[in-house]
Amino acid sequence: MTTIGFIGLGHMGGPMAKNLRAAGHEVRGFDLSPAALDAARAAGIDVVASAAEAVMGARVVITMLPAGRHVIDLYRGTDSDPGILGAASPDTLFIDSSTIAVDEARHAHELAVGAGHRSLDAPVSGGVVGAENGTLAFMVGGDERDFAQAVPLLETMGRRVVHCGGPGLGQAAKVCNNMLLAVSQIAVAEAFVLGERLGLSHQTLFDVASNATGQCWALSTNCPVPGPVPTSPANRDYQPGFAGALMSKDLGLAEQAIDLVGVDARMGRLAREMYLAYANGEGTDRDFSGIIQTIRAHSTSA
Ligand code: NAD
16 A cells, blocks of 8 residues: 555546555545545545645655646745645655656656655556546656556556656657657548548448558547447547547647757648647547548538
């Protein structure tokens, strides 16, 4: 049994903390939202009055927050508040599972180590359903020894736990994967709209491409047209799944990384542009595969 401070009990953090509690760990949870605290309390989590209180006496601290600035601010605190790094016992293991920029993750790691702690970046994929079912995939960056300590806890919340390398490389794996996914989802959508215009049925294109070199997850699992894959979001009017707003956020982080290291990633940048427009318009809370409707709407008739 490990005493865990868990900060950020939202859509993802709430069920993750619940799974840790169900596995017998002592979980001291905190969130700024009263509704999140109520749900956590109902799940048996020991809800406390502040982030500092959540980390006091904890061996491991897990954060699941909206963005990098929340993590850094919480770690560092302010002039009058020592932050959670200052409130925790020496040599606490900090695991940040929020999706944040690679350079922010490295900064968070430096802050934690500078304060006498250990730290891992451990972003996830698998969404709310994965968080609820304990089937998330964790991509972890940080020291091998710290990773080994974290694995049993991460396996309580997830099905796959991969050590990607040193600090920040968990986030690096996440942005690279999501950029690849975004580009392939757009390409699959364009192929279906082109096929429609050429008179090809959805099922025929699916049968050909999913057994040929066009095969990919965006086609064979997240097929953007209704019919060929009955479980894909297209069959439920693009209810997520993975919302366009979240894809847009992750591509913003990918673009930050592209700029950081100067890669000629034109497809990634274009995907960012398309998903930003989608998220600010019709795709805010629709699955990212629904971008096919935007592509169809923007296509001129010959
Ligand atoms: P969410 O908005 O539901 O939850 C975040 C929670 O953090 C909120 O309850 C908020 O009140 C709390 N919070 C913010 N600042 C705080 C602070 N200083 N102290 C305490 N609590 C604070 O978001 P979510 O969907 O749970 O996502 C969390 C992270 O996981 C994000 O970084 C997101 O990109 C990532 N993620 C989300 C999904 C998904 O499908 N939702 C999938 C993969 C990764």
